[in-house]
Each structure stands twice: as structure tokens, then as C-alpha cells.
Amino acid sequence: MKNQIRELRLKHNLSQQDLGERIGVSRQTINSIEAERYDPSLPLAFKISKFFNLPIEEIFYS
Amino acid sequence: MKNQIRELRLKHNLSQQDLGERIGVSRQTINSIEAERYDPSLPLAFKISKFFNLPIEEIFYS
DNA sequence: TGCGGATGTAAAGCCTGCTTTACATATACG
DNA sequence: CGTATATGTAAAGCAGGCTTTACATCCGCA
DSSP states (O other): EEEEEHHHHHHHHHHHHHHHHHHTHHHHHHHHHTTTHHHHHHHHHHHHHHHHOOOOOHEEEE | EEOOOOHHHHHHHHOOHHHHHTTTHHHHHHHHHHTTTOOOOOHHHHHHHHHHHHHHHHHHEE
């Protein structure tokens, strides 16, 4: 599952560490999702979606 | 995480078994999500969302 | 050169998502 | 009554999400 997290994160001028802290996960989790090593859980997808104030469908897609 | 799956499923006149087959998971998985025993994975949430033709945010919420 | 911040990635361990199997209850219908 | 369908739930086992620790690379800057 692809995602726009890296682009959104950079647009907000945040490091992976920053974003992880804001959302409540480790920087490795952010890194792994950006690298598509795995998909986030639904609750984490919601946190990311709310943080960037965008619907899940605009951040994650096939 | 709450959800509208039972309501949507009944509106479509489907059993848990039916919905599971249509979406590609077991009936116990449908049952467990309806009963909020656990949240679906993000890919499964997308399948459900596409099946009912509704955004994830209209099916799942806190 | 040397250091710090950002990133990539791997391994171990824990918890959760999902499966199959199995049993129980309820309801409808012959 | 007996049977079929729908649902609830539990247990074992495997796969995947997430953590911490750790090490490596790269880039910018003193």
C-alpha cells in the first residue's frame, strides 16, 4: 500500500523523529511506513490522517 | 474503534458469512470487528470501505 | 577533520489481526 | 420434533505491526 507520508512530512518540515513524536510512534515506524515495509494499523492511519488533516484515502492508496 | 459494519451489512441483506466471502475474510473476522474485539488492518478497512462504497471515515470512528 | 542531525535497516520480543476448528445458542421452518 | 441458517465465542497457531537497541551512511557545518 503506497502513501504520501514522506511528501506531507517534508511539506510540514518535520523529521521522521518529529512526526513520530507528534503522532506517538517511533521514528522507525514512520520510516518503515514511508519505505512501505509494512502498512500502519487502522488506528495509526487515523492518527496520521488527523495530524495532516486529510482523509485517509488521500494519504494511503493502492 | 467503533464502526457501522453491522448496520451496513444488514442494509445490504448480507450475513456475516456473506460479507466475509465477498471481502475475502472469515466470518469470525467480520464478527470480531462488529463486536469491536479488534480493529481491522488498514488493507481490510479499505476493502470494506470499497465494498460499501463509503469513505473509511464514514464506517470507522472513535 | 570531526561532530551532530537525519535517515536506513536489522534483530529480538511483544501484542494484535486473521485463520481454522470447534462448540453453543437462537430462530425459523418442514 | 429435527434440521438448517445465523450468530457468538474460544483456543491454537501463524503473520504482521510496533518497540527498543544498535550500527551504518550521508550531509552540512565548525
